[in-house]
Amino acid sequence: MNKPLLIIFATIALDAAGIGLIFPILPRLLAEVTHAGNIAPYIGIMTALYATMQFICAPVLGLLSDKLGRRPVLLISLAGAAVNYVLMAFAPQLWMLLLGRAIAGLTSANVSVATAYITDISPEETRARRFGLLNAVFGLGFIVGPVLGGVLGDYWLRLPFIAAAVLNAANFLLALFVLPESRTPQKQKIVLAELNPLRPLRWAFSMKALLPIICVFFILSATGEVYGTCWALWGHDSFGWNGLWIGLSLGMFGVCQTLVQAFLPGPATRLLGERGAVLLGVGCASIALVVMAFAREGWIIFAIMPIFALGGIGVPALQALATRQVEEDRQGQFQGLLASVVSLASIIAPLAFSSFYFVVRQTWPGAIWLSVVVLNVIALPLIVLGTRNAGRDAKADESLLRGG
Structure with a gap:
């Protein structure tokens, strides 16, 4: 390396x-x-x-x-x-x-x-x-x-x-x-209007081919917030876990996910393609979440942790797909836009998931995970739509915008 x-x-x-x-x-x-x-x-x-x-x-x-x-x-x-x-x-x-x-x-x-x-x-x-x-x-x-x-x-x-x-x-x-510079900086002057934080959103909405992939990033980022918001409460309410067991469960998930993302995205992408790897990741995470929703014993969570961690395969493939949605000289702007979308999800999702959890907490705490599955199902057609042409339409839209 x-x-x-x-x-x-x-x-x-x-x-x-x-x-x-x-x-x-x-x-x-x-x-x-x-x-x-x-x-x-x-x-x-x-x-x-x-x-x-x-x-x-x-x-x-x-x-x-x-x-x-x-x-x-x-x-x-x-x-x-x-x-x-x-x-x-x-x-x-x-x-x-x-x-x-x-x-x-x-x-x-x-x-x-x-x-x-x-x-x-x-x-x-x-x-x-x-x-x-x-x-x-x-x-x-x-x-x-x-x-x-x-x-x-x-x-x-x-x-x-x-x-x-x-x-x-x-x-x-x-x-x-x-650290060396990775690219030759553009020589154009920086226009103050370009620093408007809402301008990248207008740029994104002007290119229809970008919208599905941006929505997928928002949905997956939002669902990622539920674990930090509700995991500890759910573990205590469902299984009577104390701090030690909550920490062990999070630690095991972290280790499994780290191993998955270190070794499997490359082979999965070669075998299934980038879109296939994303769909596999979402599917594995959804299966594990359904099991978690209905689990009555804590050991089940540890048993399905490897399947749950396989959901991490999809994120690198989605990132690789996203890099081909725009031209090379707009990568920084596009990645900044995606980071902004992730941040927006980080503001909205914890409030939404915590509110929903306290509605279902007394009757069925595991229902919180089914809400994540619902969002994953919504993301599936957006993944197919957003990756159908692997960036060709987005780049064509951008070329038209520049020409105009």
Whole structure:
């Protein structure tokens, strides 16, 4: 594996670890800073603030990566993450924590720029495999992050943030001195109107061929939010799981999904094609979710975990398909748009799923997973429609727009 890929993967791993390490210690940190008995609203505010800033800024940063190059935008993202963790490590008041999360959301172009970078340096036949590795690395970071946060937080509540700041600063220096630029930046001047965060949405809606694939990303991103929102509550309500068993179940899922995304997307794409791999992933996840909805014993969840994790096959294939929806000089803008769509789902989905869960909690907690299956069924025709011509129509639409 070449050095640029290693640096990109390290960036994503640190980003995921930084997100994950906050989970076990954020309630205690907010309680310490706010002195409030009920800190749930503050957690919601911080989560929504991060996702909102990401929704607004990710398309702008993606466009800037097309204009200025991937490397400078990635460096800005790493610097912003380091500043965020420093603020959270030493913030004595709530507004400083909120400022840190706003900065993190504003500069959180890691995934979109990293995806565009990999697209730049990878031939089409290797993209699905490399996107699988990208997602696997993210999964590893997300497994390590909560453990790191919990262990270091037992010594000092602010120590995990200092560790994250140091790691991001080291990665910034590594990228600064070692990471090459992956593409020749465009020489056109940046027009202020292009930085309008809503402009990429107008651009997307102007090309009908892009809409199905964007809707698929939104649906799959929204369904991905249900696990972090409802898994712990469902495990306790359905099986009486305590924190240890909830952690073990999430850890096992993380390990299985990491292995799947590290080794299977490439072979699955070669055997089934990209569209077939996406459909297989959605199908495996749906089968597992139906079993989870009707399960009455906790061991069943662990038994079906490998099938559940096979759902991860579809994401890298979908990412590879998405890269062929637009021309090479618009990859950053398109990836920023997709990151914005993911952020929008991160704002809406937790509220929707948590509201639905509390409606069904007393009668049938497992019904929450059937709601995910319904959304997966809605996504199936969109997957077929959006990948029918593998980007040919989208590129034709874009050429017409440019010509006009």
